Amino acid sequence: MQFFHSAPTAPTIIPEECSAENNSVTVAWQPPAQSHVEGYVLELDDGNGGDFREVYCGIETICTVDGLHFHCMYNARVKAFNSSGEGEYSELIGLQTAEVAWFTFDPILSGPGLQYSEDSTTVTGEGWEHRVALGSVGFSRGVHYWEFTIDKFDADTDPAFGIARIDVTRDKMLGKDDKGWAMYIDRQRSWFQHAGGHEQRVEGGISAGSTVGVLLDLNHHILTFFVNEEPQGAVAFRDLYGVFYPAVSINRGVSVTLHTALDPPSDSEET
Known part of the structure; x- marks a missing residue:
């Protein structure tokens, strides 16, 4: 039970389960082996090679991030944590948002009548x-x-x-x-x-x-x-x-x- 007392190792991103649609991206990952995990932190850069920022913190192993910029390549990385600390980051995955926007009316956002x-x-x-x-x-x-x-x-x-x-x-x-x-x-x-x-x-x-x-x-x-x-x-x-x-x-x-x-x-x- 030695691994309970150390920070987790890095999660593994699952490329075939990651995707980009319109201006949203979905990132999926596997839990690190032989590690006690209490949660994950997913980070994205700004789509322009800039700094990373936290976009999700929780126990799920898949996350969809909406409202991104169109026609941008976003890099994503994820790390696990427990009460002993944070683990190493996964390898990066790059996801390209759509070049042009496809959208509809949104009846929920719109007015009555x-x-x-x-x-x-x-x-x-x-x-x-x-x-x-x-x-x-x-x-x-x-x-x-x-x-x-x-x-x-x-x-x-x-x-x-x-x-x-x-x-x-x-x-x-x-x-x-x-x-x-x-x-x-x-x-x-x-x-x-x-x-x-x-x-x-x-x-x-x-x-x-x-x-x-x-x-x-x-x-x-x-x-x-x-x-x-x-x-x-x-x-x-x-x-x-x-x-x-x-x-x-x-x-x-x-x-x-x-x-x-x-x-x-x-x-x-x-x-």
């Missing part, structure tokens, strides 16, 4: 009041582009498209509070809106069958919009830092479908 398709890619407004729907992933760096197809647009209303903080107001048009940045648009024209102020009126509207594109460039911290793959005005918002979720606000008479993991229109390279 909206109807979702079974796969959560289409949302339909049910009431007269505007309601905000959020995407299922948040972005804090990188360049991301997604589009909405206007499936139904038979009301005198202006859906709003853009980005939001996780704590955006859900029962107002997107951009009415300081947690949302949006372009709202009708059949003839559009405006950019944030914190209740709207500016930069641009001629050209939408109808059923139109597409609205949202380009979030967090390398340059800007947001731009496209209608039918053509730029809709100049850069809408600048100085965007932090975590942003794809967002849309709609009401009765509007239905939109989300398309993700897209390349930006070629015009975007000039903005």
Whole structure:
């Protein structure tokens, strides 16, 4: 029973049970042999070759870490501990997150008064009041582009498209509070809106069958919009830092479908 009185040896990572999906990684490991273990500490670097940080501490031997950056190689390592101390780290394993983001609407994060398709890619407004729907992933760096197809647009209303903080107001048009940045648009024209102020009126509207594109460039911290793959005005918002979720606000008479993991229109390279 000598091993009860010493720190554990290193766990062994199981590569075939480790994986990366979208912007999350799963790491699995085997307990160290001949060691008394009271728990494990899993650490990841920053996806850019930087310092390691603790992301899990507990008794499980598998852990999924969500909310990572896209298009990054994360290195993971794990160590065991007991009352005698911490053991050595395992060997590293590298896990690559997806280059582009695939996501859906998140009915749990979104406001009431909206109807979702079974796969959560289409949302339909049910009431007269505007309601905000959020995407299922948040972005804090990188360049991301997604589009909405206007499936139904038979009301005198202006859906709003853009980005939001996780704590955006859900029962107002997107951009009415300081947690949302949006372009709202009708059949003839559009405006950019944030914190209740709207500016930069641009001629050209939408109808059923139109597409609205949202380009979030967090390398340059800007947001731009496209209608039918053509730029809709100049850069809408600048100085965007932090975590942003794809967002849309709609009401009765509007239905939109989300398309993700897209390349930006070629015009975007000039903005």
